[in-house]
Amino acid sequence: MGRKKISIIGAGFVGATAAHWAAEKELGDVVLVDIIEGLPQGKALDLFEASPIEGFDARVIGASGFEETRNSDVVIITSGVPRKPGMSREDLLDINKKIIGSVAAQVAERSPNAILIIVTNPLDTMTYLALKRSGFPKERVMGMAGILDTARFRAFIAMELGVSVEDIQALLLGGHGDEMVPLPRYTSVSGIPLTQLLSKEVIDRLVDRTRKGGGEIVNLLKTGSAFYAPSAGAIQMAEAILKDKKRILPCCAYLEGEYGLKDICFGVPVKLGVKGIESIIELALTEDEKKLVAKSADGVRKSIAELKL
Ligand SMILES: NC(=O)c1ccc[n+]([C@@H]2O[C@H](COP(=O)([O-])OP(=O)(O)OC[C@H]3O[C@@H](n4cnc5c(N)ncnc54)[C@H](O)[C@@H]3O)[C@@H](O)[C@H]2O)c1
Numbered sequence: 001m002g003r004k005k006i007s008i009i010g011a012g013f014v015g016a017t018a019a020h021w022a023a024e025k026e027l028g029d030v031v032l033v034d035i036i037e038g039l040p041q042g043k044a045l046d047l048f049e050a051s052p053i054e055g056f057d058a059r060v061i062g063a064s065g066f067e068e069t070r071n072s073d074v075v076i077i078t079s080g081v082p083r084k085p086g087m088s089r090e091d092l093l094d095i096n097k098k099i100i101g102s103v104a105a106q107v108a109e110r111s112p113n114a115i116l117i118i119v120t121n122p123l124d125t126m127t128y129l130a131l132k133r134s135g136f137p138k139e140r141v142m143g144m145a146g147i148l149d150t151a152r153f154r155a156f157i158a159m160e161l162g163v164s165v166e167d168i169q170a171l172l173l174g175g176h177g178d179e180m181v182p183l184p185r186y187t188s189v190s191g192i193p194l195t196q197l198l199s200k201e202v203i204d205r206l207v208d209r210t211r212k213g214g215g216e217i218v219n220l221l222k223t224g225s226a227f228y229a230p231s232a233g234a235i236q237m238a239e240a241i242l243k244d245k246k247r248i249l250p251c252c253a254y255l256e257g258e259y260g261l262k263d264i265c266f267g268v269p270v271k272l273g274v275k276g277i278e279s280i281i282e283l284a285l286t287e288d289e290k291k292l293v294a295k296s297a298d299g300v301r302k303s304i305a306e307l308k309l
Pocket of ligand 1: 010039079080081119
């Protein structure tokens with residue numbers, strides 16, 4: 001049994017940080033790809049040179065083309081432009097659709113059995129595009145957003161209560177935009193429902209901050225968007241797949257009737273294992289939650305229509 005191979009397309013902030021987490025966790029060998037000559041090679045070599053100090057054993061190489069990605073087990077796609085202050089994720093669509101369309105096809109040709117994890121924004125739309133361009137079955141193409149959005153919600157709850165992030169379980173549905181649907185009803189602190197620990201006003205404030213969490217970081221950084229937590233989210237998905245962990249995580253998945261939605265990539269809880277998305281979990285929702293889901297889905301549908309596939 002050989003070592004697992006993880007290719008990461010885009011060696012910018014998210015891609016390079018994902019390579020760092022993957023190598024440190026020894027998930028397998030890592031190939032970092034970028035169109036900027038020298039960037040992936042330099043970052044990969046630097047990361048590999050950290051391995052004797054940190055004591056991780058993973059081969060890390062950089063490449064300017066896709067040949068080195070051949071026969072990858074998992075490919076994480078982060079190539080494309082990030083937001084600047086004042087931009088929405090949708091503003092990235094025109095540029096990023098050209099990049100993702102071509103990258104997904106080139107990756108799929110060389111790694112026909114891989115599982116693709118998309119990170120590039122607008123996330124749900126880029127996941128849909130990668131699914132179509134790769135020609136892969138729906139269980140092998142997914143997007144990372146729900147883990148990040150949920151992690152933000154969990155972080156804000158931990159800060160508010162002054163407790164460990166480790167004890168907070170949360171769930172969230174919907175597209176990766178400001179219309180995402182955090183679910184306080186499905187959120188708990190060591191099993192204690194959140195609604196018993198915080199007032200509705202406070203929960204609403206934390207939900208609002210979660211919805212705008214990406215923008216909060218963009219406004220602070222001014223020249224780019226978040227990358228530590230997004231890359232950690234992508235690696236959590238890769239780890240669940242490579243180790244066949246059967247984790248239940250919120251991911252962007254292709255829906256064929258689940259939640260009453262069809263032909264759309266949308267954030268839902270899934271079971272992640274060696275086959276990719278092994279099942280989609282349908283939650284019982286209140287009428288209000290259903291309305292929020294429908295609104296979020298409308299936004300994603302409009303964005304997918306912009307692809308004009
Ligand atoms: N899903 C999420 O939750 C989430 C979170 C954060 C960022 N993002 C998105 O991830 C993407 C990357 O963000 P970043 O901060 O790493 O940006 P970045 O600018 O630091 O890196 C992107 C890299 O992609 C490279 N690239 C462009 N076209 C390419 C191609 N055809 N092949 C290979 N590489 C190519 C660029 O040269 C650049 O180095 C953005 O679209 C951003 O909006 C998504």
